[in-house]
Amino acid sequence: MILLPQLVQTTPLLRVSGLHKRYGAVVAVEDVALDLYPGETVGIVGESGSGKSTVLRLLNLEEPPDTGTYQLDIAGYVADNIFALDRLRRRELQLRHIGIVYQNPHHGLRMRVSSSGNVAERLIMAGERRFATLRSAARASLAVSEFPLERLDDLPARLSGGMQQRVQLAKAIALKPALLLLDEPTTGLDVSVQALVIDTLLRLRRERQIATLIVSHDLGVIRTLSDRVLVMRRGQVSSAGLTEPGARRPRNTRIHSN
Amino acid sequence: MKLKQLAHARQDYSYGFLDEFAKRELRRRMLKAIALPGYQVPYASRELPIARGWGTGGLQVTLSLAGPRDTIKVIDQGADDSVNAANLRRFIARMTGVETTDDTLRATIIQSRHRIPEERLREGQVLVLQVPDPEPLRHVQPDIAKARAMHADADYAQVWLGLYEQLVRFGRFMNGASYPVIVHNRYLMSPSPIPRWDTPDLHQAAHLTLLSAGREKRLYAVPPYTDVRPVEFEDVFFAVEDQRGRICMLSSARNKFMDELPQPDGSSRFRISDTGYVAKLLKPDQAERGATYYDDDGRFYIEGFIKNNTAV
Numbered sequence: 176m177i178l179l180p181q182l183v184q185t186t187p188l189l190r191v192s193g194l195h196k197r198y199g200a201v202v203a204v205e206d207v208a209l210d211l212y213p214g215e216t217v218g219i220v221g222e223s224g225s226g227k228s229t230v231l232r233l234l235n236l237e238e239p240p241d242t243g244t245y246q247l248d249i250a251g252y253v254a255d256n257i258f259a260l261d262r263l264r265r266r267e268l269q270l271r272h273i274g275i276v277y278q279n280p281h282h283g284l285r286m287r288v289s290s291s292g293n294v295a296e297r298l299i300m301a302g303e304r305r306f307a308t309l310r311s312a313a314r315a316s317l318a319v320s321e322f323p324l325e326r327l328d329d330l331p332a333r334l335s336g337g338m339q340q341r342v343q344l345a346k347a348i349a350l351k352p353a354l355l356l357l358d359e360p361t362t363g364l365d366v367s368v369q370a371l372v373i374d375t376l377l378r379l380r381r382e383r384q385i386a387t388l389i390v391s392h393d394l395g396v397i398r399t400l401s402d403r404v405l406v407m408r409r410g411q412v413s414s415a416g417l418t419e420p421g422a423r424r425p426r427n428t429r430i431h432s433n
Numbered sequence: 434m435k436l437k438q439l440a441h442a443r444q445d446y447s448y449g450f451l452d453e454f455a456k457r458e459l460r461r462r463m464l465k466a467i468a469l470p471g472y473q474v475p476y477a478s479r480e481l482p483i484a485r486g487w488g489t490g491g492l493q494v495t496l497s498l499a500g501p502r503d504t505i506k507v508i509d510q511g512a513d514d515s516v517n518a519a520n521l522r523r524f525i526a527r528m529t530g531v532e533t534t535d536d537t538l539r540a541t542i543i544q545s546r547h548r549i550p551e552e553r554l555r556e557g558q559v560l561v562l563q564v565p566d567p568e569p570l571r572h573v574q575p576d577i578a579k580a581r582a583m584h585a586d587a588d589y590a591q592v593w594l595g596l597y598e599q600l601v602r603f604g605r606f607m608n609g610a611s612y613p614v615i616v617h618n619r620y621l622m623s624p625s626p627i628p629r630w631d632t633p634d635l636h637q638a639a640h641l642t643l644l645s646a647g648r649e650k651r652l653y654a655v656p657p658y659t660d661v662r663p664v665e666f667e668d669v670f671f672a673v674e675d676q677r678g679r680i681c682m683l684s685s686a687r688n689k690f691m692d693e694l695p696q697p698d699g700s701s702r703f704r705i706s707d708t709g710y711v712a713k714l715l716k717p718d719q720a721e722r723g724a725t726y727y728d729d730d731g732r733f734y735i736e737g738f739i740k741n742n743t744a745v
Contacts, residue, residue, distance in 0.1 A: 263586065292598050299597070300590040306600060306666040328601050 186248055188213045188386045189234075189354060194243035196229055203229040204240070205410040211354070213248075214384035218397035218418065221407035227390045230407075231358050234388065235275050236265050247272070249353050270300050274347025274385075278359035280331060280339035283346065289328040290342045291317065297349040312349065319382075320345040321375045337368035341375065348383065355387040361396055373399055449496040450528040455479050456497035459652075463494065463643060466654035471616030472584075473567050473651040481647075488521055488546060489647030491563035495544045498559060498643075499529040506533070506540035511548040511690070511706035518546070535709040538723045547610065549631040551689050551707045552723035553734065554640035556657060562625040564646035567653065569613040569623040589621050592664055600669060612671070614661050621664070622653060630673045630690045633738055634726050635661040670741035676731060679703040684714035688731035 189211035196204040204226040211217055219227045233240050236257065245257040249272050252260075260268065277283040284293050291313040298312050318324060322341040331339050340360055347355060360376070361369040373396060380387065380400070391397050397404055398418055406414045447453060455477070462476040481489050499505060505525055509518035513535045521544065526533050534540050537550040544561040554560060570580040573591035583589070592613060599607045610626035614635065624632055625644050635642060635655050645652040655661055663671035679691045682702045689710070691703040705711045713722050726734055733739045 266586075288594065288598055289601055292594060292601060295597055296590065296594050299593045300588075304593065304667045306597065306669045309597060 185212055187211055188215075188248050189388075190244075190246045190248075191234070192244050194230065194233060194245075195241045196226075196233060196238075196243075197241060202410050204233070207243075207407075207410075207412055209405065209412075211386050211388060213353075213386055215403070216380055216387040216389065216401045218389045218391065218401035218404045219407055220390075220392060220394060220397050220404060223392065225407040226410040227392075227407045228358055229410075231275075231356050231388065231390050234354075235273055235356055236260075236269050247354070270297065271350055272353045273356065274350075274352040274354070275356040276340065276343045276347050276358065276360045278362050280336070280343055283343040284331045284339065286330065286332045288330070290322070290331055290334065290338075290345075291327045293331065293342055294345045294349050297346055301350055313345075316345040316349045317342070319348065319379065321371075321378075335368070336364050337372055340364065340372055344375070344379075348379070348385070351383075353386060355385045357387060357389040357391075359391050359393075360389070362391065362393065369396075376400055446528060448529065449499060450481070450524075451479055451493065451496050455493075459493055459497040462652055463498075463654065466643070466652055467641070467656045469620075470656055470659050471614075471620030471622040471653055473653045475650055476652055478647045478650040482524070483520070485648040486565065487517060488544070488563040490645035490649075490652065491544045491546070491561045491647075492521060492525070493647060494561045494643050494645045494652065495525055495542055496528060498542060498561075499525060499531050501530055503529075503541045504532045504534050504539055506535060506537060506543045506709070507545075508543070508548060508550070508707075508709070509546045511550075511692070512708045514708060535712060536721070537707075537709055538721075547626050547628075548690070548706060549627055549634045549726075551705070551710045551725045551727070553634075553726055554638065556639045558640040560640055560642045562627070562642065562644045564623070564625040564644045564651075565648070566611075567623060567644070567646040567649050567651040569611075569621050584620060587619065589615075589664075592621060593666070596664060596666065596669075600666075606665075606669075606671065613664050615664060616655060616661050617659050622655075622661075624661075628674055628690060629663075629671070630676070630727075632661075632663050632671075633673070633733055633735070636738060637661075637735065665740075671739070672741035673733075673739060681705045681711065681714075683711050686711075686714055686729070688727055688729055689725070 187210040192208040194204055194207040207230060221227045232238055240258060243258060247257055252268060294313040294316050295309040298309055303309055314324060314327060317327065320341040322338060322345060331342055361372050364372060377400065389397060389400055401418050404416060404418045405412050449456060459476060462474045466474045479493060481492060483489060507518045507522040509515040512518060522533050525531065537552045542559045542561060546563045568580055570583055573595060574580040574583060596606060610628050611623050612629045612632050614622050614624055614632060616622045624635060637658055639657055641657055642655040643652065665671040676688050676691055680687055680703060682704050684705060686705060689705045692706045694702045694704060696702055
């Protein structure tokens with residue numbers, strides 16, 4: 176495996192090792208290790224049930240792993256195993272430093288709150304209590320994710336799938352997180368809408384350089400967006416490598432390219 | 434000396450209807466509530482000869498506080514003479530032998546549903562508010578266990594998100610009665626369904642306020658001289674109901690909280706909701722009138738506390 180020289184020299188933003196998670200008899204994640212460098216985008220591919228979404232949920236601290244260490248190179252958290260943080264610090268970290276976009280917008284958005292309100296919520300949680308600031312920050316964040324601003328105050332339930340994903344993205348990046356987690360961000364969207372969302376993600380990657388982890392079973396998405404790719408199979412990382420632009424199907428034929 | 438001489442005569446009820454154990458429990462809960470301003474303390478709400486939802490929470494607090502030297506005023510939406518208030522007053526008087534009054538200034542304990550009297554309460558007075566729903570987070574978090582975790586973490590972002598939504602959709606705050614407040618910079622509290630007009634009265638008040646929900650089995654308190662701030666943005670402010678242009682049909686007074694009486698011709702007449710205060714205004718003797726929370730021009734007595742002067 177070859178890594179870019181600049182990446183070798185910097186310390187990774189995220190370092191996970193020995194990650195295990197099982198649900199009863201089902202082993203969901205087994206001994207996964209993962210490094211993510213600042214500004215880098217890493218894709219995780221694998222067939223359904225291979226544990227890739229579970230890894231993302233664990234990294235977003237939605238549930239505890241069975242074992243594993245999780246380190247983030249973020250001021251105030253450098254010496255900690257993130258999994259062992261208490262509830263309040265975990266919430267603080269999740270709020271300020273991790274942004275997530277789910278495949279299903281119902282997981283990431285409040286459907287009865289306006290789109291701008293969904294974005295503003297993150298700022299309110301971070302303690303902002305000025306209405307004018309909330310309004311302009313929500314507008315700015317939605318503009319970055321290329322959301323049509325004339326629909327700023329529409330309920331997400333009235334938006335198209337692509338727009339809902341843009342609201343989720345705006346919400347995720349509202350507080351300028353260090354880590355962005357994307358869980359199948361374009362699955363279920365129309366191909367042309369997919370292309371537009373991917374364009375936005377690419378531009379965001381260029382402008383903001385947030386370290387990003389993308390989970391998808393769509394190799395096309397991973398190929399376009401990520402620098403490196405991990406292949407997961409039955410809860411384990413079966414192979415890892417650089418994404419070559421225009422790479423053909425990998426040798427592991429167990430992957431569905433859909 | 435015989436045992437009969439030492440024991441008091443047989444009574445049908447304990448003093449104040451509730452048994453001694455119940456009263457002691459309530460008093461201890463009240464002390465806890467006072468020690469943690471705005472925190473909802475659970476208690477074992479007793480059966481009473483009135484139905485839940487008719488002021489049983491307030492009644493239990495009043496019954497366990499009242500002693501023979503107390504003077505009690507009971508109001509319902511500001512009125513001393515409504516059926517609910519009259520029944521509660523008669524029951525309390527029968528069970529404790531206290532004196533009753535309509536005069537806010539003479540009362541030592543004031544039990545109220547949905548109003549705070551217009552005249553300023555003073556040190557030593559106790560205001561008991563009947564609460565239908567003590568949980569201010571009910572609308573944003575229906576799960577009580579999760580709501581309590583939010584209180585524990587002081588995680589009240591959802592409330593401000595609600596305010597944001599109201600401003601975006603309607604251009605103003607839409608909460609009417611029961612406007613949520615932050616007590617002592619810590620707990621979010623529902624001040625019971627008092628109008629917004631009364632909400633500032635709780636801020637740095639000289640009196641003790643006890644709020645009790647009999648059906649929900651929760652009581653909480655605002656001790657004297659405690660900060661009670663309505664939730665608002667730093668640039669969009671809480672406002673009270675606009676009473677300008679309303680003139681009391683009985684006393685011709687202005688800038689007090691008015692009841693609106695629709696007339697057959699489609700117009701409205703207004704009457705001050707606090708009947709005890711109207712009675713005082715109608716007497717020629719002005720000496721009996723106490724200072725009010727709002728002056729005759731509608732200015733609140735703590736200058737600058739209500740920042741929004743364009744009332745809605």
